[in-house]
Amino acid sequence: MADPADRAAIVGAGHTRFGALREGPRELLRQAVDLAEATVDRGWGRDPPDAAFLATLGFGGWQLGNASALLAEEAHRVGCPVIRVENACASGGSALEAGVRAIESGRADRVLVAGLEKMTDLPSARRRYWLGVSGDTEWERLAGLTFAGVYALLASAHRSAFGTPPEALAEVAVKNHRNGLRNPNAHFRREITRDQVLAAPRVADPLGLYDCCPVSDGAAALLLVRSSEARRYTDTPVVVAGLGSASDYLAVQERPLRTGLAATRQAARQAFRHAPFDRDGLSFVEVHDCFTIAELLALEDLGLAPPGGAAEMTLAGATARTGALPVNPDGGLKSKGHPIGATGVSQVYEVFRQLRGDAGERQVPGAARALTHNVGGSGASAVVALFEAA
Numbered sequence: 001m002a003d004p005a006d007r008a009a010i011v012g013a014g015h016t017r018f019g020a021l022r023e024g025p026r027e028l029l030r031q032a033v034d035l036a037e038a039t040v041d042r043g044w045g046r047d048p049p050d051a052a053f054l055a056t057l058g059f060g061g062w063q064l065g066n067a068s069a070l071l072a073e074e075a076h077r078v079g080c081p082v083i084r085v086e087n088a089c090a091s092g093g094s095a096l097e098a099g100v101r102a103i104e105s106g107r108a109d110r111v112l113v114a115g116l117e118k119m120t121d122l123p124s125a126r127r128r129y130w131l132g133v134s135g136d137t138e139w140e141r142l143a144g145l146t147f148a149g150v151y152a153l154l155a156s157a158h159r160s161a162f163g164t165p166p167e168a169l170a171e172v173a174v175k176n177h178r179n180g181l182r183n184p185n186a187h188f189r190r191e192i193t194r195d196q197v198l199a200a201p202r203v204a205d206p207l208g209l210y211d212c213c214p215v216s217d218g219a220a221a222l223l224l225v226r227s228s229e230a231r232r233y234t235d236t237p238v239v240v241a242g243l244g245s246a247s248d249y250l251a252v253q254e255r256p257l258r259t260g261l262a263a264t265r266q267a268a269r270q271a272f273r274h275a276p277f278d279r280d281g282l283s284f285v286e287v288h289d290c291f292t293i294a295e296l297l298a299l300e301d302l303g304l305a306p307p308g309g310a311a312e313m314t315l316a317g318a319t320a321r322t323g324a325l326p327v328n329p330d331g332g333l334k335s336k337g338h339p340i341g342a343t344g345v346s347q348v349y350e351v352f353r354q355l356r357g358d359a360g361e362r363q364v365p366g367a368a369r370a371l372t373h374n375v376g377g378s379g380a381s382a383v384v385a386l387f388e389a390a
Contacts, residue, residue: 006103006104006106006226006227006228007100007103007104007226007227007239007240007241008099008100008103008104008111008224008225008226008227008239008240009224009225009226009227009230009237009238009239009240009390010222010223010224010237010238010239010240010348010352010387011040011044011223011224011225011230011233011234011237012036012037012038012039012040012044012222012223012233012234013036013039013220013221013222013223013348013349013352013353014031014032014033014034014035014036014037014038014039014220014221014349015032015035015185015218015219015220015221015346015349016028016031016032016035016185016218016219016220017184017185017218018185018186018187018216018217018218018336018337018339018342018346019120019186019187019216019217019218019337020120020187020216020217021120021217021218023217024118025067025070025116025118025219026070026074028116028118028217028218028219029070029071029074029075029114029116029219029221030074030075031219032114032116032219032220032221032342033071033074033075033112033114033221035221036112036221036222036223037223039234040223040233040234041233041234041235042232042233042234043232043233044223044233046076048072048077048078048079048080049077049080049108049110049111049112049223050080050081050102050107050108050109050110050111051080051081051082051083051099051102051107051108051111051112052068052071052072052075052077052080052081052082052083052111052112052113052114053082053083053084053085053095053098053099053102053111053112053113053114054067054068054070054071054082054083054084054085054095054114054115054116054341055084055085055086055087055091055092055094055095055113055114055115055116055341055342055344055345056084056085056086056091056115056116056117056340056341057086057088057089057091057117057340057341058086059117059118059119059122059340059341067084067116068082068083068084069082071112071114071116075112075114077112080112083098085098086341087376087381087383088340088376088377088380088381089288089290089338089340089343089344089374089375089376089377090245090288090344090374090375090376090381090382090383091115091340091341091344091376092115092220092341092342092343092344092345092346092347092348092374093245093344093347093372093374093382093383093384093385094245094344094374094376094381094383095113095114095115095344095345096113096222096240096243096344096345096348096383096385097243097245097383097385098113099111099112099113099222099224100224100240100243100385103224103225103226109225109226109229110223110224110225111223111224111225112221112222112223112224113221113222113224113345114219114220114221114222114345115219115220115221115339115341115342115343115344115345115346116218116219116339116341116342117216117217117218117219117339117340117341117342118217118339119215119216119217119339119340120215120216120217121217135147135150135250135251135252135377135378135380136250136251136252138251139251139253140251140252140253146204147378148203148204148207148212148291149204150252150378151204151207151290151291151293151294151378152203152204152205152206152207153252153258154252154258154259154293154297154378154379155169155206155207155291155293156205156206157258157259158259158293158296158297158308159206161259161308162259162307162308162311163308164293164296164308164311165311165315166198166206167194167198167315168296168310168311168312168314168315169197169206169207169211169292169293169296170194170197170198170210170211170292171194171314171315172289172292172295172296172314172319172334173192173197173210173211173292173334174191174192174193174194174197175314175319175320175327175328176289176295176328176331176332176334176335177190177191177192177331177334177335178191178320178321179321179328179329179330179331179332179335179362180330180331180332180334180335180336181331181335182331182360182361182362183330183331183335183336183362185218185330185336186330186331186335186336186337187214187216187335187336187337188214188331188334188335188336188337189335192210196210197210197211207291207292207293210292211291211292211293212290212291212334213289213290213291213332213333213334213337213338214337214338215338216337216338216339217339218337218339218342218346219339219342220342220345220346220348220349221345222345222348222349222352224240225237227239227390230390231390236356236357236389236390237390238351238352238355238356238387238388238389238390239387239388239389239390240385240386240387241275241276241277241369241386241387241388242270242271242272242273242274242275242384242385242386243270243271243383243384243385243386244266244267244268244269244270244271244272244273244383244384244385245267245270245381245382245383245384246262246263246264246265246266246267246270246381246382247263247380247381247382248261248262248263248379248380248381248382249380250377250380252378252379255379259297259307259308260297260300260301260307261297261298261301261375261379261382262379263375263379263380263381263382264297264298264301264302264373264375264379264382264384265301265302265303266382267373267382267383267384268301268302268303268373268384270384271371271384271385271386272386275386276388277369277386277388279302279303279304281369282304282325282369282370282371283326283354283355283364283366283367283368283369283370284325284326284327284329284354284364284367284370285302285304285325285326285327285328285370285371285372285373286327286328286329286330286332286347286348286350286351286370286371286372286373287299287302287327287328287332287372287373288333288343288373288374288375289328289332289333289334290333290338290375292334294375295310295314295319295327295328295332295334296310296311296314297310298373298375299313299314299319299327302371302373302384304325313325321362321364322365326364329350329354329359329362329363329364330346330347330350330362343374344372344374344383347372347373347374348372348385348387351370351372351387354367354370355367355368355369355370355387355388355389356389367389368388368389369386369387369388369389370386370387370388371384371385371386371387372384372385372387
């Protein structure tokens, strides 16, 4: 673990709208970086950072040959070394990890982390293809299994083992849409009811239309510095207090665990191993709810609920914005949207806003410590990060 003085701290964060947007990749990146720099109180200037990391799947092939150079150009930082990070839907979390490690190792004092995806300019069949290749293409896809189908299998296994009621899945969607209504950057800003979720057309039983996150465009950016230098830039930095990542078998049928994600469990153990607080110190969490079942699995895999206990926790209102442990106060992937490369970075943006007390209508009262959980594909990759207000 790095010395506390050498930990990474976030001093700026920017976020575009998520949704079906007219802007292309260049403009989205430029907006996110400009917005991040605008949140720095002082001292950032126009000097290039020591390193930059761009999280993107390159969805649909929009990139112009070299997405890394695109970030340097649109951030007005030509000359800065930029590395593209691709780890399926966990790309954003992995880019954050790369940026944090660059600071902790002494290689960099100032780092830019950005996430980007342009997804809605493709026909729906092509979108399904690009989402599907985050899983196993040799067996699952050749057998006709879709991305939703994989999570439907996980949902069925969880229901079989623990009796997980459909109302619990529905409540995840209802709660996240309620939160997203308060988020001006969210893709879907409208409330839904439990009856609507339960009556929606089936996508892959037991998952229906409202159990699935949308396909979105968007970008987000973070500015990281050494924590010992953070107050040169802002009076309210946010420190990265713990970080872990792990992998699992690509195909679900190869995994011994079917009622959770082993990669999440391992990443969480790493993140908490040397952190200055434990799970009971968390004010809220941002988890990867690409499907409603994924939020329940995350709560259990992260050790925030016992096996099979996330459903009861959700139905009791504990995960609401004003509950005992708020989950996804920004609306999560379900309401805010899921531009693949930007998602993990977006989660950290929400942490930055919340821990500084400037999240507006969606502010979690007394937020001081938080966790982000970013998953790649159907759980073959996971990144868990912990944060606290400095």
